[in-house]
Amino acid sequence: MPKIVDREKYRKELLWKSFDLFASKGYSTVTMREIANELGVSTGTLYHYFPNKEALFLQLVEEQFQQDIINFLAESGDIKYIPERIRALVGFVEKNEEYFISQILLWSNFYQQQGKSEVLNNEILKKVAQKSREELLKYLEIEDKVVADFVVNFLNGLICVRMFEGEMVSYQEQGELLVQMVSGYLANW
Numbered sequence: 001m002p003k004i005v006d007r008e009k010y011r012k013e014l015l016w017k018s019f020d021l022f023a024s025k026g027y028s029t030v031t032m033r034e035i036a037n038e039l040g041v042s043t044g045t046l047y048h049y050f051p052n053k054e055a056l057f058l059q060l061v062e063e064q065f066q067q068d069i070i071n072f073l074a075e076s077g078d079i080k081y082i083p084e085r086i087r088a089l090v091g092f093v094e095k096n097e098e099y100f101i102s103q104i105l106l107w108s109n110f111y112q113q114q115g116k117s118e119v120l121n122n123e124i125l126k127k128v129a130q131k132s133r134e135e136l137l138k139y140l141e142i143e144d145k146v147v148a149d150f151v152v153n154f155l156n157g158l159i160c161v162r163m164f165e166g167e168m169v170s171y172q173e174q175g176e177l178l179v180q181m182v183s184g185y186l187a188n189w
Contacts, residue, residue: 007049010049011049011059012063014039014041014046014049014050014056015056015059015060015063016060016063017038017039018035018038018039018056018060019060019064019102019106021034021035021038021039022057022060022106023102023103023105023106026105026106026109027053027057027106027109027110027113028109028110028112028113030053031053032046032047032050032052032053032056035053035056054114057110058122058124058125061107061124061125061128062124062127062128064103065128065131065132069135071092072089072092073139075088075092076088076089076092076139082140082141082142082179082182082183082186083179083183085139085140085141086140086151086175086178086179086182087175087176087179089139089151089155090155090171090172090174090175090178091171091175093155093158093159093171094171097159097162100159101159101162101163104156104159104160104163132152133145133148133149133152134148136148136151136152142186144186147182147185147186150181150182151178151182154174154178158171158174
């Protein structure tokens with residue numbers, strides 16, 4: 001009897017396993033052959049699921065985004081007020097700091113390899129960015145896109161600063177400042 005394979009589940013497994021390789025070596029230096037070897041599959045199998053390295057990477061970005069949302073919502077629970085929701089968001093980033101640092105470094109390497117125009121015009125990356133803002137607005141239960149942009153930019157900046165300054169910058173202190181800034185901004189509108 002032939003082995004029954006859940007192709008979608010297998011594709012996702014390949015994506016998640018490739019993240020570690022990309023994160024450790026960078027997008028630009030890893031080849032499809034290396035990915036296949038590291039994952040223990042043939043290059044033919046890898047090409048069956050992903051036509052090239054860029055497609056694999058972009059599908060990984062989409063998968064990570066979806067899984068990050070699921071993980072965060074499951075972990076944060078039912079929180080009623082915006083300040084507590086922001087604190088939960090900052091806490092999630094802090095708890096998963098190494099993962100998010102790896103993500104930012106990998107995306108930066110992809111940007112460096114592909115170039116600004118390619119990245120800014122990539123429909124998948126645009127869709128993920130837009131969807132992340134929409135999910136944040138829905139989670140915070142607000143309609144002001146400027147606030148979502150600010151929170152995302154603030155958190156990405158905080159992660160980047162912590163890469164170079166570490167414990168000198170506190171998630172709790174910066175998170176409380178973010179709560180005050182967003183709450184103050186929303187109170188004035």
